[in-house]
Amino acid sequence: MAQTPSIPKGTRDFMPQEMARRNYIFSTIRKVFQLFGYSQIETPSMENLSTLMGKYGEEGDKLLFKIQNSGDYFKGITDEELLSRNALHLASKFCEKGLRYDLTVPFARFVVMHREEIAFPFKRYQIQPVWRADRPQKGRYREFYQCDADLVGSDSLMNEVEIIQMIDMVFSSFRINVSIKMNNRKILAGIAETIGCPDKITDITVAIDKLDKIGLDAVKAELMEHGIDAAAVSKLEPILTLSGSNEQKLQIIESMLSGSEVGTKGVEECRFIFNAIQNFSLKNNLELDLTLARGLNYYTGAIFEVKALDVEIGSISGGGRYDNLTGIFGMPGVSGVGISFGADRIYDVLNQLDLYPQDATGSISILFLNLGEQESACSLKLLAQLRSQGISGELYPDNAKMKKQMSYANARGVRFVAIIGSQEMEQGTVSIKDMATGSQSVIGQSEISTLF
Amino acid sequence: MAQTPSIPKGTRDFMPQEMARRNYIFSTIRKVFQLFGYSQIETPSMENLSTLMGKYGEEGDKLLFKIQNSGDYFKGITDEELLSRNALHLASKFCEKGLRYDLTVPFARFVVMHREEIAFPFKRYQIQPVWRADRPQKGRYREFYQCDADLVGSDSLMNEVEIIQMIDMVFSSFRINVSIKMNNRKILAGIAETIGCPDKITDITVAIDKLDKIGLDAVKAELMEHGIDAAAVSKLEPILTLSGSNEQKLQIIESMLSGSEVGTKGVEECRFIFNAIQNFSLKNNLELDLTLARGLNYYTGAIFEVKALDVEIGSISGGGRYDNLTGIFGMPGVSGVGISFGADRIYDVLNQLDLYPQDATGSISILFLNLGEQESACSLKLLAQLRSQGISGELYPDNAKMKKQMSYANARGVRFVAIIGSQEMEQGTVSIKDMATGSQSVIGQSEISTLF
Numbered sequence: 027m028a029q030t031p032s033i034p035k036g037t038r039d040f041m042p043q044e045m046a047r048r049n050y051i052f053s054t055i056r057k058v059f060q061l062f063g064y065s066q067i068e069t070p071s072m073e074n075l076s077t078l079m080g081k082y083g084e085e086g087d088k089l090l091f092k093i094q095n096s097g098d099y100f101k102g103i104t105d106e107e108l109l110s111r112n113a114l115h116l117a118s119k120f121c122e123k124g125l126r127y128d129l130t131v132p133f134a135r136f137v138v139m140h141r142e143e144i145a146f147p148f149k150r151y152q153i154q155p156v157w158r159a160d161r162p163q164k165g166r167y168r169e170f171y172q173c174d175a176d177l178v179g180s181d182s183l184m185n186e187v188e189i190i191q192m193i194d195m196v197f198s199s200f201r202i203n204v205s206i207k208m209n210n211r212k213i214l215a216g217i218a219e220t221i222g223c224p225d226k227i228t229d230i231t232v233a234i235d236k237l238d239k240i241g242l243d244a245v246k247a248e249l250m251e252h253g254i255d256a257a258a259v260s261k262l263e264p265i266l267t268l269s270g271s272n273e274q275k276l277q278i279i280e281s282m283l284s285g286s287e288v289g290t291k292g293v294e295e296c297r298f299i300f301n302a303i304q305n306f307s308l309k310n311n312l313e314l315d316l317t318l319a320r321g322l323n324y325y326t327g328a329i330f331e332v333k334a335l336d337v338e339i340g341s342i343s344g345g346g347r348y349d350n351l352t353g354i355f356g357m358p359g360v361s362g363v364g365i366s367f368g369a370d371r372i373y374d375v376l377n378q379l380d381l382y383p384q385d386a387t388g389s390i391s392i393l394f395l396n397l398g399e400q401e402s403a404c405s406l407k408l409l410a411q412l413r414s415q416g417i418s419g420e421l422y423p424d425n426a427k428m429k430k431q432m433s434y435a436n437a438r439g440v441r442f443v444a445i446i447g448s449q450e451m452e453q454g455t456v457s458i459k460d461m462a463t464g465s466q467s468v469i470g471q472s473e474i475s476t477l478f
Numbered sequence: 479m480a481q482t483p484s485i486p487k488g489t490r491d492f493m494p495q496e497m498a499r500r501n502y503i504f505s506t507i508r509k510v511f512q513l514f515g516y517s518q519i520e521t522p523s524m525e526n527l528s529t530l531m532g533k534y535g536e537e538g539d540k541l542l543f544k545i546q547n548s549g550d551y552f553k554g555i556t557d558e559e560l561l562s563r564n565a566l567h568l569a570s571k572f573c574e575k576g577l578r579y580d581l582t583v584p585f586a587r588f589v590v591m592h593r594e595e596i597a598f599p600f601k602r603y604q605i606q607p608v609w610r611a612d613r614p615q616k617g618r619y620r621e622f623y624q625c626d627a628d629l630v631g632s633d634s635l636m637n638e639v640e641i642i643q644m645i646d647m648v649f650s651s652f653r654i655n656v657s658i659k660m661n662n663r664k665i666l667a668g669i670a671e672t673i674g675c676p677d678k679i680t681d682i683t684v685a686i687d688k689l690d691k692i693g694l695d696a697v698k699a700e701l702m703e704h705g706i707d708a709a710a711v712s713k714l715e716p717i718l719t720l721s722g723s724n725e726q727k728l729q730i731i732e733s734m735l736s737g738s739e740v741g742t743k744g745v746e747e748c749r750f751i752f753n754a755i756q757n758f759s760l761k762n763n764l765e766l767d768l769t770l771a772r773g774l775n776y777y778t779g780a781i782f783e784v785k786a787l788d789v790e791i792g793s794i795s796g797g798g799r800y801d802n803l804t805g806i807f808g809m810p811g812v813s814g815v816g817i818s819f820g821a822d823r824i825y826d827v828l829n830q831l832d833l834y835p836q837d838a839t840g841s842i843s844i845l846f847l848n849l850g851e852q853e854s855a856c857s858l859k860l861l862a863q864l865r866s867q868g869i870s871g872e873l874y875p876d877n878a879k880m881k882k883q884m885s886y887a888n889a890r891g892v893r894f895v896a897i898i899g900s901q902e903m904e905q906g907t908v909s910i911k912d913m914a915t916g917s918q919s920v921i922g923q924s925e926i927s928t929l930f
Binding site: 434 | 489550868
């Protein structure tokens with residue numbers, strides 16, 4: 027026998043039940059995107075490497091899956107180049123295309139390519155796999171889905187308000203309790219400016235983030251290690267010990283940042299969003315959190331991150347406001363705000379909390395056992411009727427032993443087993459076994475749709 | 479300005495309206511698969527090249543997209559090998575993985591890998607993209623979707639009957655009139671055997687297929703060119719001039735093939751299927767067609783092909799019965815029957831016949847114009863209510879000129895435009911413009927859901 031085949035490490039097969047659960051996740055997110063007016067687009071799995079390279083840093087370039095050119099990919103390469111064995115350099119000769127690494131760069135490329143066809147503001151969502159040649163580990167795959175919604179071409183803070191509503195609707199649909207954390211890049215810039223270290227935003231944010239774990243003194247020590255002097259650190263103290271309601275926090279920050287234009291702007295933005303969101307009864311808590319440091323090179327205003335409350339897991343959703351999506355492709359001034367849902371982590375949370383709806387099983391409503399040719403013909407007629415009413419079902423295809431057919435019914439997790447034997451044929455009936463309760467009954471064939 | 483970015487040739491971006499139409503196609507096919515008890519699976523985009531190579535012939539190996547190994551892919555390759563510049567040989571050193579070429583080989587690999595977890599008979603469907611490094615041309619892409627359903631682990635002809643019902647339900651759902659053509663590999667084998675040329679199945683089938691175009695004499699001449707002697711050709715004549723109902727055709731073939739065991743088996747199979755299908759009122763015609771030659775190396779029983787009646791286009795669906803899905807991976811005896819729907823061609827047919835349902839637009843039900851901050855807040859509240867009722871809508875995010883907002887409404891193809899200005903705020907009303915009829919009305923804010 028040949029060697030049992032396998033799949034590349036870091037990739038996955040999805041069995042029917044996993045698919046049913048994943049489809050539940052995608053369709054829930056998709057439905058919310060659609061309710062808020064986002065339209066779906068898709069981009070090719072492959073992009074030109076010139077589109078992808080240099081967009082994710084040096085490390086990212088290495089993590090791109092590159093596709094070898096068809097035909098004679100050695101053309102135009104000298105023997106010396108070949109013998110140099112410079113893997114990265116020669117990859118750019120052997121390969122013109124790569125698999126997409128995220129949905130953001132392809133979206134930026136899409137906006138630039140189709141700018142004449144798009145009606146701005148453009149609200150798009152995209153649910154597609156991405157690929158990264160990362161070292162696979164638990165919970166980290168080389169192929170995984172991203173679910174992104176972005177609105178580009180509008181500076182209105184109403185968009186941030188709607189993003190928060192979307193996050194809230196997605197997670198309340200899933201019945202996952204979350205904390206929606208919000209920060210603002212402008213506040214962070216204001217803080218760094220105010221203490222006289224405008225280039226230390228990241229260090230400050232990372233240090234603040236450790237407060238709970240290592241305590242105030244250790245944080246101060248760390249800040250000084252990063253070259254922030256004692257006077258600056260003491261100015262930071264109100265931030266480090268920030269507490270209270272969102273409004274209380276904002277008041278403290280506001281007075282601290284009164285001398286910084288950008289900081290004051292950040293406080294105003296946050297306050298507008300908190301005020302506007304009060305018009306809606308969110309199911310989850312929205313919290314100002316100055317420790318959010320995601321995408322600091324990219325985001326320019328609000329930053330969002332979502333944490334599940336009942337499961338220990340990292341962020342399960344995140345996003346923010348950016349000012350320059352398409353500058354890398356020579357089209358400046360395209361600002362927007364976006365949100366990304368982590369389908370794989372949401373899958374883990376739903377599994378751990380066992381929150382899937384009953385029908386996310388990928389199973390069927392009814393299985394007819396096969397007792398012979400004539401009986402099957404009769405079963406198929408009833409099945410045709412049920413299917414025309416949107417009820418899924420099947421006939422066991424072979425006249426196999428009862429035990430085998432019933433064990434298939436169990437394995438498939440069907441709701442009802444239907445039996446038409448010679449007696450049922452004669453009497454125009456069908457015997458029904460409810461697989462959930464184990465109860466059995468005999469009903470008229472014409473009544474079969476009343477089961478559902 | 480940087481060069482405008484582009485996408486690799488043979489690939490496509492899908493705009494919102496195209497996506498809405500594609501989603502309509504996929505969801506229609508998916509719904510039928512589910513009604514018939516098929517469960518969805520997914521396999522990784524990448525497979526090991528050892529899984530893919532040699533499965534699609536020599537030409538197919540060249541059309542595989544190969545993914546360059548990460549890290550130092552020159553390791554273990556000698557200078558001599560490198561300088562040989564043997565593109566195909568070195569590809570197998572540089573690359574361990576490739577993009578899937580179809581859904582059949584990955585499915586076979588899946589069945590072998592998961593045979594202990596699967597409940598047989600196993601009914602799976604799969605809707606995923608495949609990639610081929612083919613020369614792109616009109617209607618042929620390097621990335622395209624396949625929609626396959628297969629049932630493995632059952633020899634029952636009931637499965638063929640259900641496949642035909644599925645085809646009929648898919649195309650009647652689309653309102654595309656089709657001819658469902660059926661052939662049987664065993665009949666073709668019986669014919670070749672009967673005329674004494676068992677190895678000439680393909681030549682005979684291809685020649686029969688030309689009858690309409692080139693006439694009887696030319697077909698006979700072509701058969702003789704292929705080394706089939708005059709006596710054999712004259713034995714073939716009843717097949718060449720076959721006409722009448724399916725049953726009439728079967729009677730002629732039956733008497734001609736009475737001396738061939740395999741041929742007689744093929745006739746019996748066809749007759750069983752035609753008889754069983756009479757229990758169902760098919761919307762489309764099922765026709766015995768001996769010229770079907772698809773997958774002759776692969777199929778062993780029934781062969782199906784579907785042609786659209788009102789549009790000139792090739793086959794839009796096809797499938798058949800096979801005896802040995804997984805032998806290539808060392809697991810013999812897995813027989814099954816499958817069907818594949820060509821989403822891209824169905825898309826072209828629906829476009830040409832303009833058969834999309836009205837709601838396959840990717841648009842929203844209502845757009846609120848933005849007349850200022852307070853008015854927007856009021857609009858967002860109504861939107862929250864509508865969305866909780868499953869109605870999609872949005873607020874134009876900026877307080878832009880009316881003309882700009884209305885031209886966005888037009889471009890988006892929204893159904894209703896809602897306006898809340900100061901007067902409407904005061905009176906608790908909302909002005910509605912029906913974009914289909916152009917009619918305008920004023921309704922109470924609490925009545926807004928009655929629009930839908």
